Amino acid sequence: MSVERRLIEPLSVRIGMRALTLFVLLFLYLPILIIFLYAFNPERSQAWPLPGFSTRWLVATWNNIEVRGALITSLKAGLGATTLALALGSLAAFAVHRFRFFGRETVSFFLILPLALPGIVTGMALNSAINIGGQLIGLSFSLWTIIIGHATFCVVVVYNNVIARLRRTSGSLFEASSDLGADGWQTFRYVILPNIATALLAGGLLAFALSFDEIIVTNFTSGAEITLPKWIFNNLRLPNQRPVVNVVAVVVILASFIPVYIAQRITQQAGGLTSHPEEEPLPEVAITLPGAAAV
Amino acid sequence: MKARLRLAMATAAVIVMAACGSTTSAPASNLPQSIGPGEQKLNLIAWTGYVESGKTDPKVDWVTPFQTQTGCTINVKFADTSDEMVTLMRQGGGTVWDGVSASGDATNRLIAHGDVAEVNVNLIPDFKDVIQSLQSPRHNTINGHHYGVPYMYGPNVLMYNTQKVNPAPTSWDVTWETNSPYKGKIAAYDNTIFIADAALYLKAHKPELNITDVYELTSAQLDAAINLLKQQAPMIKKYWSATTDETDPFSSGDIVIGTAWPYQVSFLKSENKPVAALVPSEGATGWADTWMMSSHAQHPNCMYLWMKYTEQPSVQDQVAEFYGATPSNAKACDLLRTHIGASADADYHCGDNAFLHNIALWKTPLQNCGDSRGNTCTDYSVWAQRWQEVRGTK
């Protein structure tokens, strides 16, 4: 249902923009391509050009227990942080969207603070808090401190996505649902949730990505726990491990391509990132409330 | 000011007690009398290259045999500076890390702060073979109480690219003087303690400053050292603390000369890079490392087992051949001579007490000069602030 747009840009501009786009894409992806190439470097020296092609590092990485351990820790931390962020972020989005209260504008300001303030400030603050917590209530550095740290700056990502979607959703839907006899839970389950599902998914994926790759704050909150970025940080300084690190990076990139692609398709179908205000599609809502007569 | 004075006095008191104390070991009665069963785990902080498990070179591995023998799985964190080691040891109230391979500029801080526990050296059978100077040195023995077991020692050498540096250097001057032909391609150590290297150079070239101990500097001497460092800063390509921050640019040719640990020299040689190293005419700073155990260690038995294991001649010989540092166990020197011949004495100066005395070993600068100058010297916190000035210029 896309409206045909009249391109106002003259041909020269279109060609120029296309060229610049290609240049920027090249800038973005050339280093990633180089990482891919270095993963097959038979030597551990970092000189260019590469002396050959070898898959020995793939084998070495697969056999590396530490990599597997770090990966599992990162996955656990990511899932934990994402779950917390989804819960807290959507709650906050509902509150801000549906109610008018004192300090409404400042909520979004405070939620974005963990991301907007430099990571080292956040890291130091959390580190001191954990140390003091250690003295007061015996808190110690562990997977949970990592999760708490990550959740704190992942909340805003979910919040932004959900509130953007809520703003696009007509409020009359909720009223219609209540008029038709649904209680709060039914409204939530059959009206609200389908509407924000894709926003939750997009927010959740982005939150997971943030947590999975985080190193700056994690350095301060992890103690002796090793997440994947921390493993990479420790092993980039060991020359023989660098090719293993490259392989790990390649695997991470390839493995994340799929969920990012899926998230892209889903958000796009629901009119996520590519919405035009004048052609906003009406959301399809499943109206299957019990006790209602089918029209 | 007052607080720093108190630190200085406290640490000085500890050192003075050590100097006056006897050298025979007199363990306190609450020391363990035997090593209990291993706890299956051991968390260590170490200098890169000290705890090798085959990751750098599959043939270089003294960790796996230990793990097999004792069942203690080692989790090692490689630290780059003594400051980092001190901070890590204090993490979680001292419960996160069980042991550390501390150099002399960390040991006294750790002892004074109560971070490390006294060790019963009677439980370490190979301790009696340690060379005389390292049996009860002031940096780890206070009043006859041992706070660790000695591991390896060595100088901070001048490493250079044999193809790009001609003629071969004999003095540190090519790294300090502004007319150096290699400026912009020099490496320096990125830590406060490097001030002592500047003082070492000034001791030889500016005798009017009357520098006697490069770690005990008056304000005037410290000013001179800082000025020399500020003069050097624009010529430095990279201040390194992680060893790869020196070996990478050396390999790529971005750096051709600079201060290094024997580890970097050994590593680059194993990569067939054209490097050589020497202790120049002015001498060198250096370090003697001690394995110390946290006073709140969660796995003390594994730590004792590790200390016992690494004191053995066979292990220290392996470390020496890989790292380039000198073993503290005199019996290891015999093994070293068998394996590498004359180099054991020529390059490693194995078992040579006199050579050890000529290295200005890393130690914590204190306000108490330890001589007739009294309390007029600058302590580590002052050094750290001045070092920030040097690094902030780039």
Add this chain to the structure above:
Amino acid sequence: MAQAIVAEGEELHAPPLSPLAAARRRVGLVLHRFPGLRLLLALGPPVLWMAVIYLGALGLLFITAFWRQDPVTSAIVQDWNLDNFRFLLQESVYRSIAFRTVGIALAVTVTDVILAFPIAYYAARIAGRRIRTLLLLSMTLPLWSSYLVRVYAWRTILSGDGVLNWSLQKLHLGSVNLGFSKWSLWIVFCYLWLPYVMLPTFAAVERIPNSLIEASTDLGARWLTTLRRVILPVALPGIVAGSIFAFSLTLGDYIAPDLIGDTEFIGNVIYQSVGVANNIPFAAAYAIVPALVMAAYLLIARRMRAFDAL
């Protein structure tokens, strides 16, 4: 149309509720009568979390800046003073480090905004649907490759024997000495944060109603004029929103300057302060500098309505 299938005389009753559904309705009634309660339940957990864990920790950190550390015991003495701040203002080195950090952060931000705009504009206004999807995907994917690995990739590219010099030599253009310099820092930071700037810029340009632009053209404006007087002003909040991340992430970074630079950032001083005898009060005092700078930036961004565009 509903047909009431009801026999004459019968009354319509709703089916009886299960106990769970009945309980839900009772809760729903209570919540409906007291909207404040709903607000509390919704707003409570996130606000409590942020207040206790984040703001509390932050506040505590900044309070310690007014205390000092006992060098003997390394404990923090709650002895209110301004020594840390006086020291920071006195020593010129901390000023120069702060200026240098902010300067590089600004340079990176401006460069990223310039680099991001063409691709965002192309994706939003010129590209067809399929290419737009592809471009969006390609903008988000770099975020999923490890930050550390990307920094190290540039380290090898810019080193003396890396790809850059090799390519320049092949083209007979000599060689450059970019490794471990402020140039490498600038390049790498621009590279790292570009996706963060691209996405909000894209969203901003994409949101501009087509009717607005067509109206401008109808009134006789050339493309450049439309760009200057319609598109850029309307998209500005989104562009500023994107710039927040580029600025903030550069301002607080301490890993990249160590890996590929030769200079000290505010973050490095703070990171090392925590390493030298755990001097948290001093580190906290210095940490106030980037916090204040960011607060100022955020306030300006809020004025420019960037938060609506996030």
